[in-house]
Amino acid sequence: xxxxxxxxxxxxxxxxxxxxxxxxxxxxxxxxxxxxxxxxxxxxxxxxxxxxxxxxxxxxxxxxxxxxxxxxxxxxxxxxxxxxxxxxxxxxxxxxxxxxxxxxxxxxxxxxxxxxxxxxxxxxxxxxxxxxxxxxxxxxxxxxxxxxxxxxxxxxxxxxxxxxxxxxxxxxxxxxxxxxxxxxxxxxxxxxxxxxxxxxxxxxxxxxxxxxxxxxxxxxxxxxxxxxxxxxxxxxxxxxxxxxxxxxxxxxxxxxxxxxxxxxxxxxxxxxxxxxxxxxxxxxxxxxxxxxxxxxxxxxxxxxxxxxxxxxxxxxxxxxxxxxxxxxxxxxxxxxxxxxxxxxxxxxxxxxxxxxxxxxxxxxxxxxxxxxxxxxxxxxxxxxx
Numbered sequence: 126x127x128x129x130x131x132x133x134x135x136x137x138x139x140x141x142x143x144x145x146x147x148x149x150x151x152x153x154x155x156x157x158x159x160x161x162x163x164x165x166x167x168x169x170x171x172x173x174x175x176x177x178x179x180x181x182x183x184x185x186x187x188x189x190x191x192x193x194x195x196x197x198x199x200x201x202x203x204x205x206x207x208x209x210x211x212x213x214x215x216x217x218x219x220x221x222x223x224x225x226x227x228x229x230x231x232x233x234x235x236x237x238x239x240x241x242x243x244x245x246x247x248x249x250x251x252x253x254x255x256x257x258x259x260x261x262x263x264x265x266x267x268x269x270x271x272x273x274x275x276x277x278x279x280x281x282x283x284x285x286x287x288x289x290x291x292x293x294x295x296x297x298x299x300x301x302x303x304x305x306x307x308x309x310x311x312x313x314x315x316x317x318x319x320x321x322x323x324x325x326x327x328x329x330x331x332x333x334x335x336x337x338x339x340x341x342x343x344x345x346x347x348x349x350x351x352x353x354x355x356x357x358x359x360x361x362x363x364x365x366x367x368x369x370x371x372x373x374x375x376x377x378x379x380x381x382x383x384x385x386x387x388x389x390x391x392x393x394x395x396x397x398x399x400x401x402x403x404x405x406x407x408x409x410x411x412x413x414x415x416x417x418x419x420x421x422x423x424x425x426x427x428x429x430x431x432x433x434x435x436x437x438x439x440x441x442x443x444x445x446x447x448x449x450x451x452x453x454x455x456x457x458x459x460x461x462x463x464x465x466x467x468x469x470x471x472x473x474x475x476x477x478x479x480x481x482x483x484x485x486x487x488x489x490x491x492x493x494x495x496x497x498x499x500x501x502x503x504x505x506x507x508x509x510x
Contacts, residue, residue, distance in 0.1 A: 189230060215446055221447075290446060297465065306340070315476070325348065327393050329395050373404075422439075425438045
């Protein structure tokens with residue numbers, strides 16, 4: 126087992142210096158800090174806290190690292206705007222599995238601007254938090270791509286790691302996610318072919334969010350497959366209700382100034398929170414949904430069914446993601462030699478009135494993998510199931 130003493134000896138520094146680097150304390154020269162970090166990486170050292178003397182005995186604890194989207198204003202710090210709706214459901218799934226084994230869960234949140242892939246002095250506290258948590262648990266669930274893939278891969282070589290709702294191109298660790306691409310593809314396909322909505326507008330999510338990226342690429346695939354369809358504009362948000370309001374305000378102002386005075390045919394929001402904020406603001410500004418413009422979201426959070434009109438969206442199996450990620454982590458704890466794999470859970474297209482379906486429509490359709498298959502066409506979901 127690699128110890129603090131081994132790191133100090135390898136880096137040619139004192140134990141106190143190694144401790145200061147791990148805890149982000151000053152003063153430590155940049156060159157010394159880099160040398161200690163290199164030694165930690167080369168030796169694969171993970172702080173083992175109070176359990177170090179037990180020589181890696183099992184702790185019966187797993188850790189969950191979530192992402193807190195930065196740049197939010199004070200009024201936005203509510204349950205709808207900080208990814209808590211998503212993580213609450215994921216944690217319920219995790220708890221359902223660890224309860225069966227009488228294990229415990231430790232949780233921490235990292236801001237999306239805290240890039241763990243760069244070794245700079247200001248990043249030391251964040252890296253220290255991640256390493257400190259790793260030393261207190263048997264395995265880690267890491268959420269939504271806030272930790273760069275290279276960092277995850279390095280950490281996965283030291284201990285069991287499963288990425289929750291992360292980048293499906295990640296190859297250094299297990300990934301459990303919803304099939305965002307297929308769900309978004311079915312949603313946009315329904316707008317274009319089911320309702321003839323060709324002029325599309327995107328209210329996008331954070332650039333760091335892998336799920337937002339997958340949904341954006343799926344939308345573009347539908348546009349590319351249907352000549353005459355086009356993306357007329359986009360707004361970059363951070364998954365908050367307020368971002369949806371801001372996007373709607375911008376659209377309404379732009380529409381008033383434009384010669385045509387026309388809204389896009391449909392607005393595709395990367396999640397339900399933004400769709401709810403946008404829908405409320407559009408209707409308050411005099412726009413009729415869906416007569417003037419269709420609005421759709423993604424996730425199928427409970428408030429989406431309470432909007433006026435009710436929101437068409439895609440159901441993401443958030444609790445099941447937590448369950449499956451936890452199950453995979455237990456498998457990896459039992460057998461660290463398992464090859465990493467990506468598990469995509471199917472989504473459901475939830476059709477309600479905001480897309481243009483008749484009032485009272487509540488239809489759920491399970492969506493299978495939507496990647497193009499030679500010689501085959503997908504059936505287009507309709508408002509009648």
